[in-house]
Amino acid sequence: MIRPAWVEINLDALKHNFNAIREFAGSTVKIIATIKQSAYGHGVIPIARQLSLMGVNYFGVGSVEEAIFLRDAGFSEPILVLSSVSSEFADKFVDYSITPTVVNLHFAKSLNSIAKERNKRCPVHVHIDTGMGRLGYYYKDAAVLVKELAELDNLYLEGIYTHFPSADVDSNFTIEQINKFNSFTSHMESLGITFLYKHSANSMGVLNYPQACINMIRPGLILYGISPVDSIPIEVAPVMALKSRVIFIKKVDKGMSVGYGRTYIAKRSVYIATVEIGYADGYPWSLSGKGIVSIKGRNYPVVGRVCMDHIMVELENGNDVKEGDEVLLFGRSGDDFIPVEKIARLANTIPYEIVSRLSLKLPRVYLPNKLAYQQ
Ligand SMILES: *Cc1c(COP(=O)(O)O)cnc(C)c1O
Numbered sequence: 519m520i521r522p523a524w525v526e527i528n529l530d531a532l533k534h535n536f537n538a539i540r541e542f543a544g545s546t547v548k549i550i551a552t553i554k555q556s557a558y559g560h561g562v563i564p565i566a567r568q569l570s571l572m573g574v575n576y577f578g579v580g581s582v583e584e585a586i587f588l589r590d591a592g593f594s595e596p597i598l599v600l601s602s603v604s605s606e607f608a609d610k611f612v613d614y615s616i617t618p619t620v621v622n623l624h625f626a627k628s629l630n631s632i633a634k635e636r637n638k639r640c641p642v643h644v645h646i647d648t649g650m651g652r653l654g655y656y657y658k659d660a661a662v663l664v665k666e667l668a669e670l671d672n673l674y675l676e677g678i679y680t681h682f683p684s685a686d687v688d689s690n691f692t693i694e695q696i697n698k699f700n701s702f703t704s705h706m707e708s709l710g711i712t713f714l715y716k717h718s719a720n721s722m723g724v725l726n727y728p729q730a731c732i733n734m735i736r737p738g739l740i741l742y743g744i745s746p747v748d749s750i751p752i753e754v755a756p757v758m759a760l761k762s763r764v765i766f767i768k769k770v771d772k773g774m775s776v777g778y779g780r781t782y783i784a785k786r787s788v789y790i791a792t793v794e795i796g797y798a799d800g801y802p803w804s805l806s807g808k809g810i811v812s813i814k815g816r817n818y819p820v821v822g823r824v825c826m827d828h829i830m831v832e833l834e835n836g837n838d839v840k841e842g843d844e845v846l847l848f849g850r851s852g853d854d855f856i857p858v859e860k861i862a863r864l865a866n867t868i869p870y871e872i873v874s875r876l877s878l879k880l881p882r883v884y885l886p887n888k889l890a891y892q893q
Pocket of ligand 1: 722740
């Protein structure tokens with residue numbers, strides 16, 4: 519690693535968070551660990567390996583490619599693809615033992631006929647919409663689909679699920695969703711159509727709606743130690759820290775400008791440190807003139823615009839920081855801490871976007887053993 523910019527991933531923090539979630543939800547509730555998009559940028563293989571060691575029940579991924587990547591790496595846990603996939607790729611689910619989300623009959627029939635050819639029975643999770651408006655039949659119209667699915671001999675209705683769009687802010691709406699979901703599944707059960715797993719809770723659902731954690735949950739964000747809201751009922755530890763180093767320091771006289779567009783003009787004579795991180799790494803351009811970094815336990819402001827590979831920060835004076843010093847962009851490092859939630863707020867986005875868009879070119883260093891792993 520010659521270019522000094524890297525991401526530290528603390529697997530002990532992940533362990534802590536997984537245990538905290540399991541304890542909070544209760545030991546009878548199965549956990550689908552949501553590890554889509556390279557485990558929210560944390561690097562999917564080491565994260566999946568740690569979760570596997572801890573006895574995770576299921577992995578939730580975003581695409582067939584991600585699921586095959588895990589299978590090729592040797593993971594044998596069940597894997598649910600949390601999206602709808604074209605029927606032309608139905609064979610992948612059967613051949614790699616991947617569980618699809620089913621939202622239409624066309625896909626289900628293709629899958630059924632391939633499973634029949636291979637003499638297999640394929641588990642599926644049917645996704646119904648109770649208010650997200652993204653995937654799945656609206657719950658009022660879904661009975662027809664589910665009844666038809668139940669007739670397909672080489673499929674097994676292992677699960678049914680729905681998704682909350684606003685569990686963080688709108689409890690009336692979320693409670694209505696829970697009621698709609700429960701009455702739909704009860705109606706199906708009254709017709710003899712049963713499901714081993716029923717799930718609806720993302721992180722916020724797990725934290726705020728114990729009644730939604732029927733027998734399975736799908737946490738993502740809190741696994742990584744990030745809070746969806748200011749205060750949550752469990753203590754989680756941030757897993758990711760973004761770090762770099764000061765590569766240059768210079769004195770800038772009053773009236774001189776720093777960076778593209780000359781948006782920063784020194785009001786007095788100051789020292790400016792250039793740090794090796796930029797928007798091509800996923801450090802948001804919107805932090806121009808707004809970000810903060812920590813060097814040796816002290817916060818400094820990002821001044822001027824974020825460049826493709828660099829940012830500039832204003833120092834207090836010429837001798838508090840030196841070239842080569844480590845810079846914390848966000849996350850925890852010893853006692854030093856810049857919450858990614860705060861960086862997201864300053865960048866006018868959400869922490870999900872910050873972590874999942876960090877370039878996979880940045881090396882991930884896994885603590886406690888400092889093993890490096892590049893995606
Ligand atoms: C991403 C995702 C989750 C996890 O959401 P968090 O808010 O990160 O906990 C759960 N379910 C589905 C369907 C998802 O797409």
